[in-house]
Amino acid sequence: MEDTNQKPAESAQVILRMTGIGKSFLGIRVLRGIDLSATAGEVHAVVGENGAGKSTLMKILAGVHQPDEGTVEIGGQTRSFAHPVEAQRAGVAIIYQEFNLLPERSVADNVFLGREPTRRGLVDRAAMDEATSRLLDELDEHSFGPRHLVKDLSVAQQQVVEIVKALSVDARIVVMDEPTAALAEHEVELLYRLIRRLQGRGIAVLYISHRLREVFDLADRVTVLKDGAHVATVPAADVTTGELVKMMVGRELDAYFPPRAEESAVGEVLLTVRNGGNGKLDGIDLDLRAGEIVGVAGLQGSGRSSLVKAIFGAEPFTRGEMTPARPGNVRAGVAAGIGLVTEDRKAEGLALNQSVRDNALLVARAIGHRSRATVSDLLQRVKLAPPRQETEVKYLSGGNQQKVVLAKWLTVSPKVLLFDEPTRGVDVGAKAAIHDLMRELADSGTAILMISSELPELIGMSDRIVVLRDGRVAGQLPGGSTEESVMALAAADGAAA
Amino acid sequence: MIALVANPTRAVYAALIATLAVGWALVAFDGGTFTLNDLVGIQQRSAALGIVAVGQTLAILAGSLDLSVAYLISLVSLVAAETMAGQSSNILTAVIVALGVSALVGLVNGVVITKLKVHAFIATLGVALVIRGVLDHLYDGPAGRVPVDFQQLGYARIGPIPVAAILWAAVAFGVWFLLRRTRFGHRVYAVGGDVEVARLSGVRTDRVVIAAHVLCSLCAGVAGLLLASRLGAGAPTVGTDGGYDLESIAAVVLGGTALAGGRGGVAGTVGGVLLLAVLDSVFNQLEVNSFFKDVVRGVVIVVAVAVYARRTGRRAS
Numbered sequence: 001m002e003d004t005n006q007k008p009a010e011s012a013q014v015i016l017r018m019t020g021i022g023k024s025f026l027g028i029r030v031l032r033g034i035d036l037s038a039t040a041g042e043v044h045a046v047v048g049e050n051g052a053g054k055s056t057l058m059k060i061l062a063g064v065h066q067p068d069e070g071t072v073e074i075g076g077q078t079r080s081f082a083h084p085v086e087a088q089r090a091g092v093a094i095i096y097q098e099f100n101l102l103p104e105r106s107v108a109d110n111v112f113l114g115r116e117p118t119r120r121g122l123v124d125r126a127a128m129d130e131a132t133s134r135l136l137d138e139l140d141e142h143s144f145g146p147r148h149l150v151k152d153l154s155v156a157q158q159q160v161v162e163i164v165k166a167l168s169v170d171a172r173i174v175v176m177d178e179p180t181a182a183l184a185e186h187e188v189e190l191l192y193r194l195i196r197r198l199q200g201r202g203i204a205v206l207y208i209s210h211r212l213r214e215v216f217d218l219a220d221r222v223t224v225l226k227d228g229a230h231v232a233t234v235p236a237a238d239v240t241t242g243e244l245v246k247m248m249v250g251r252e253l254d255a256y257f258p259p260r261a262e263e264s265a266v267g268e269v270l271l272t273v274r275n276g277g278n279g280k281l282d283g284i285d286l287d288l289r290a291g292e293i294v295g296v297a298g299l300q301g302s303g304r305s306s307l308v309k310a311i312f313g314a315e316p317f318t319r320g321e322m323t324p325a326r327p328g329n330v331r332a333g334v335a336a337g338i339g340l341v342t343e344d345r346k347a348e349g350l351a352l353n354q355s356v357r358d359n360a361l362l363v364a365r366a367i368g369h370r371s372r373a374t375v376s377d378l379l380q381r382v383k384l385a386p387p388r389q390e391t392e393v394k395y396l397s398g399g400n401q402q403k404v405v406l407a408k409w410l411t412v413s414p415k416v417l418l419f420d421e422p423t424r425g426v427d428v429g430a431k432a433a434i435h436d437l438m439r440e441l442a443d444s445g446t447a448i449l450m451i452s453s454e455l456p457e458l459i460g461m462s463d464r465i466v467v468l469r470d471g472r473v474a475g476q477l478p479g480g481s482t483e484e485s486v487m488a489l490a491a492a493d494g495a496a497a
Numbered sequence: 498m499i500a501l502v503a504n505p506t507r508a509v510y511a512a513l514i515a516t517l518a519v520g521w522a523l524v525a526f527d528g529g530t531f532t533l534n535d536l537v538g539i540q541q542r543s544a545a546l547g548i549v550a551v552g553q554t555l556a557i558l559a560g561s562l563d564l565s566v567a568y569l570i571s572l573v574s575l576v577a578a579e580t581m582a583g584q585s586s587n588i589l590t591a592v593i594v595a596l597g598v599s600a601l602v603g604l605v606n607g608v609v610i611t612k613l614k615v616h617a618f619i620a621t622l623g624v625a626l627v628i629r630g631v632l633d634h635l636y637d638g639p640a641g642r643v644p645v646d647f648q649q650l651g652y653a654r655i656g657p658i659p660v661a662a663i664l665w666a667a668v669a670f671g672v673w674f675l676l677r678r679t680r681f682g683h684r685v686y687a688v689g690g691d692v693e694v695a696r697l698s699g700v701r702t703d704r705v706v707i708a709a710h711v712l713c714s715l716c717a718g719v720a721g722l723l724l725a726s727r728l729g730a731g732a733p734t735v736g737t738d739g740g741y742d743l744e745s746i747a748a749v750v751l752g753g754t755a756l757a758g759g760r761g762g763v764a765g766t767v768g769g770v771l772l773l774a775v776l777d778s779v780f781n782q783l784e785v786n787s788f789f790k791d792v793v794r795g796v797v798i799v800v801a802v803a804v805y806a807r808r809t810g811r812r813a814s
Contacts, residue, residue, distance in 0.1 A: 064697070085699025100697050102690035104760040113687050114698035122678045 013040045014076075015172050015204045016061075021070035023056055030056050031228045034070070038173060038204035043195060045207045045219035045236065048248055049427035053228040054208050058175050061206075062094045063087035075172065085114065093166030094175040097182075097425070099158050103151035108132040110150055111165045135164045139194060156187040163194055167201075174198055175206040180214060181425055184300025185453060185487070192218065210427060211454065212241050224248055248428055257460035258439035260479050265291045266463070270447040271338070271416045273311065276320035280306040281471045284320065288416055288447035293438060295462030295479075296451045297486050303471040304451045305343060308418040311449070312340040334367055339414035341405050343421045343451075349405040350393050357389040359404050364411035378407040383433055399430020406437060417441060419450040423457065435461060455483045505753020505761070505805050509768035512801070516772060520779035529782050537654075540662035543774035545570075545720045546744060547665040547767065550752075551672050552716025553745040554766045558676070559709035560689035560758030561610060561617040566717040566745060568628035569602050570736030573721025575632070578641025578731030585646040592722060599718025600711050602628070607707030625742070636733040643729050651727035661723055668716060673763040675712075685709055689758025717741070748773055751801050772797070 014037055021034040031053045038044045046054050059065045061072065063081030071078050074090050081087040101110050108128040116123045117131075132146035141160050144153055150161060159179065166174045176195075180188050195218060198205055209215055215222055216236055224231040224247040231247050267290035276284035281303050288294060298304045309315040313327030313334075320326075327333035333340075342348035350359050360375050379387040382403040393404055402422065409417060419438065423431045438461065442448050452458040458465065465477040467489040475489045549566050556563045573595045580591035602624060609620040653660045676682035687695035688705045696702050724735050736742075746756075752769030754761025773794065780790045 062697075083699070084697045088699055094697075096697075100691075100694040102687055102694055102759065104690055105686060109683060109686075113683070113695070114700045116680050116683050118680065123680055123683060 014038070015040050015074065016206075017073040018057075018061065019071050019073070021057065021060060021067050021072075023060060023065060023068050029228060031060075031067075034225070034228075034230045036206075036223055036230075036233075038206060040172075040202040040204060041199045042220045043199060043205045043207055043218045045209065045215040045222045046225065047209065047212070047215060047222060047244065048225035048231075049429050052225040052248070052427075054225055055177065056228075057225070058094060058177060058206070058208065061087065061092055061173070061175065063092070088169055088171075091170060091172035092175070093169055093171035093173070095159070095162040095166065095177065095179060097178045099162055101150045101158055101161060104149065106147050106149055107144065107153075107161050107164075108146035110161055111135075111146075111168050113165075115169070131168060132164060135167050136160070138167075139163065139197065155182045156184075156190060159183070159191065160194070163198070167198075171203060173204045173206065175208070177208045178210065178425065179207070180209065180211060183453075185455070186299060186491075188214070210425070210431075212244055213456070215244070216241070245428060257457075258436050261291050261293070261442060261463050265443065267291050267445065271311070272321075272323045273317070274321040276310065276317040276322060276326075277471075278306070278310055278315065278318045280315075281310060281317070283472055284310075284317075285473060286466065288449055290415075290445045290447055291442050292463045293442050293448040293450055293461055295458040295465040296449060296468060297455070297458055297465055298468035298474075298490050300453075302468040302490065304468055305420055306471070307468065308340055308420050308449060308451060311416075312338050312418055314340070331367065334363060334412065334414075337413075337415035338418065339363070339409035339412070339416070340418045341402070341409065341420065341422055343424065345398075345401055345405050349408075350401060352394040353392060355390050355392055356384070356387075356396070356404055359393050360389075360407040361411060362408050367412065369412050373411065375407075378410050379403075381410060382407045382437060397427070397430070399426040399433065402426055402430070402434055403437075406434075414446065416447045416449070419448065421451055421453065423452070423454075431457075455486060459483065459486065506765040506768065508804065509752050509765055509772060509801070513768055513772045513775060516775050516779070520775060520782075524779065524782045527783055535778055535782070537657055537659060537662075539771070539774045539778050540665075541659050542777070543770050544659070544661035544665040545723050545739065546741060546748065546773070547770040548668050548716050548720040548723065549741045550745040550748040550766050550770050551665075551669050551763055552713035554749050554752075554754055554761070554763055555672060555676075555685065555709045555716075556617075556713040557746070557749050557754055557756060558689045558758055558761060559685045559706050560692065561706055561709065562621065562746060562756075563606060563710065563713050563717075564618065564621040564742050565602065565606060565625035565628060566713070566720075567736035567740065567742040568625045568632065569599060569714060569717045570721040570724060570739070570741055571632055571731075571733050572602075572628050572736075573599055573718045574725035574728065574735050575636060575640055575731030575733060577722055577725045578643050578728075581641065581643055581647060583642035583644050585644045588644065588647050595722055596715060596718050599714045599721070603711035603714025604707065606714065607703075607710035610710070611703035611706050632733040636731075639728070639730040639732045641725075641731045643725050643731075647726050648729055649726070651723060664719070664723065668719060669763055669767050672712070672716075676762060681705070681708065686759055689755075689760075691759070744773070747798050751798050753805055 016038040018034065018036040021031055023031040034057055036057065048054050056065060060067050063084045063086050066080065066082065072080065079090050111132050112128045117127045118124055129146040139160060144157055150158060153161065179191055183191060195205055207218060219236040221233055222236050222239065222244065223233040224244065226248060269287050269289050271288040273284050273286040284307065296304050296307060306315060310317045313330050313332050316328050317326050324336040327336055327338065346352060351362065357375050360378055375389055376387060384400055384403045393401055396404065422438070423434055426434065438448060450461060459481060463479045465479065465481060465486060467474045467477065467486060469490060477485060477489065553563060553566065576598050577591045577595040580594050581587045606621050606624055609615050610617050650660055655663065676685060684695065684700050684705045687698065687700055688702045692702050720741065725731050728735065748769040749766050750756055751772060752761065752765030754765055776794060776797065
């Protein structure tokens with residue numbers, strides 16, 4: 001492997017060395033000849049498109065899968081794990097994208113799950129609480145304690161619980177899989193601080209993310225995987241975003257975003273809200289025009305998702321005027337020509353156990369709409385590849401799943417399409433495809449409203465940006481505004497974000 | 498009131514106290530009296546259901562459930578009564594054999610669910626049908642004889658308290674202790690809460706489910722012994738006549754344990770069983786039509802679960 005002659009990497013203790021890892025599932029080779037190493041106190045980013053093999057590689061490290069070939073060395077010893085708990089005992093902790101926590105149990109119960117300390121054969125709750133408190137203190141986390149139930153915690157707090165869990169097993173290697181996917185912008189800063197603390201303790205952090213900005217913010221080295229093979233391992237300081245993207249997708253993606261709408265292409269007003277409000281929103285004024293993509297920015301809890309749900313009729317406005325008439329429920333929203341691509345496509349957007357075809361026809365069937373377009377036309381339009389109609393949706397990658405969600409809405413040709421985090425958990429290639437599709441839809445006369453926590457995406461895609469704060473419109477900005485100006489509006493008046 | 502509803506265990510006990518008070522008033526108004534003896538009678542009647550329901554709580558908390566308990570109770574009553582054959586000297590052997598059979602059935606349930614990956618509903622229904630087939634083939638009426646010594650279990654009292662009630666209390670306390678204070682208990686909650694989370698935390702999830710089923714069947718076995726001692730013999734219909742399968746599940750759910758597992762506990766189940774028993778006693782005292790009784794029980798269970806669901810829904814949003 002190209003273990004670049006970076007000074008700290010050489011002098012620091014190598015904690016993890018994976019060599020020549022290969023793995024096949026049902027005769028399909030998903031990994032071949034992967035090398036990966038990590039040293040104490042290093043943040044090592046692992047990047048690659050969906051399907052590049054990052055997750056499989058991490059699951060091998062975690063003992064969830066066993067490699068067909070290659071070796072895993074931890075602290076200089078060759079290890080092979082038959083069960084996740086063996087990897088855990090060897091000092092490997094994984095924080096999955098979907099947290100492995102029991103919502104109905106306390107923080108301490110979760111931290112010590114599977115290895116509860118005992119005294120005279122009985123679970124020693126006092127010791128569990130005390131050890132958990134101590135670790136929370138070390139992380140400067142005072143907003144909750146060991147006896148809080150996990151279901152009462154925010155996503156960011158739950159992530160802290162996962163980190164405490166990793167620390168409590170004395171993990172030497174912590175793997176974080178898309179840790180910022182569910183975090184708001186200001187929570188990401190807190191996560192950075194936590195990661196630096198882990199570094200300070202001499203823990204090797206393997207950081208998996210689609211967001212290259214985070215990779216450059218945090219990582220010492222970056223390993224790029226593509227189609228199950230190792231492309232390169234380079235110091236983060238020695239590459240540019242463009243070079244990294246090129247290594248990941250094998251092509252330059254400098255036109256990251258499709259061009260904005262021409263002034264003249266923006267047409268009639270398709271939807272207006274005047275003084276709209278409900279339990280979470282107040283005094284909302286908004287116009288959506290044909291051919292225009294309007295971005296919605298705001299911190300977590302500012303009411304972004306509430307806004308799209310109100311327009312769509314899932315959590316309706318209870319006050320104010322709206323044209324078309326304020327939908328009181330989802331059915332009315334769909335009938336009025338409004339569609340919503342939800343934030344959580346697995347839970348809210350798709351019937352995972354059903355086929356691509358059934359999912360594509362979900363909305364059309366629900367409202368009894370006879371679509372003139374055939375399913376294969378639709379799948380072609382959203383560029384689903386391969387366009388197999390009978391595949392169950394759960395087997396598709398995140399990007400392809402999102403295309404099916406889009407196809408679902410295209411069957412009823414909505415006039416207004418709302419997108420809540422349309423590219424979350426989607427790889428770089430599919431992301432660009434979804435961006436192109438959104439722009440195509442706008443060009444063909446659809447009004448589009450888009451939420452994204454990723455500011456570069458929001459700024460790159462939007463013709464106009466509406467910033468929310470505390471359930472109200474804090475202001476509007478033209479497309480191409482700076483991240484600083486958006487954040488200044490989103491956080492209270494120019495206060496540092 | 499809101500605080501009461503916020504916690505299902507507290508809610509079921511509040512309902513229990515309210516039912517007792519209202520029942521007592523109604524019975525008094527009707528010209529009858531609701532005495533200590535009636536309360537003891539409630540204990541007596543609910544002991545068998547209570548023991549089964551405590552076992553069922555374990556299975557349900559672990560994310561499973563057991564439909565085979567009713568037939569197992571019948572089987573155990575017969576095995577015990579036939580082994581005793583009226584001789585006091587055979588009691589110990591009979592208890593061991595009866596509990597051995599129970600444990601074996603629980604083991605089969607657990608292994609079919611975890612290793613063959615058959616859904617608990619079907620797995621335990623299948624086992625129930627197998628036991629029914631055996632019973633139908635071998636017996637067409639009561640069989641065996643329980644010695645008088647063993648009948649003490651069903652009828653004796655220590656002071657005012659029936660031995661059966663003490664047995665129930667002991668089983669309930671034992672399982673409560675297991676759930677609260679042992680690693681096994683913590684793992685039952687973990688497996689029922691989320692199998693994958695438990696597995697990735699190093700819990701041997703199959704073992705936990707199998708152990709929960711063995712314990713559940715052992716509880717059913719104890720209930721079978723208790724019923725045999727009451728009847729003085731084994732009977733092939735004693736379990737199904739009591740409706741112990743669905744009724745135990747109803748009591749567990751009434752006590753606030755989530756049918757999907759991972760949330761709830763023994764305290765709620767005990768409250769659920771008592772609530773059903775008190776309703777029964779009050780209706781008996783008032784000599785209410787038994788069809789109406791069933792209607793009320795059905796409504797109570799559905800309303801209770803709807804109330805718990807409202808609470809959970811609000812928390813989630």
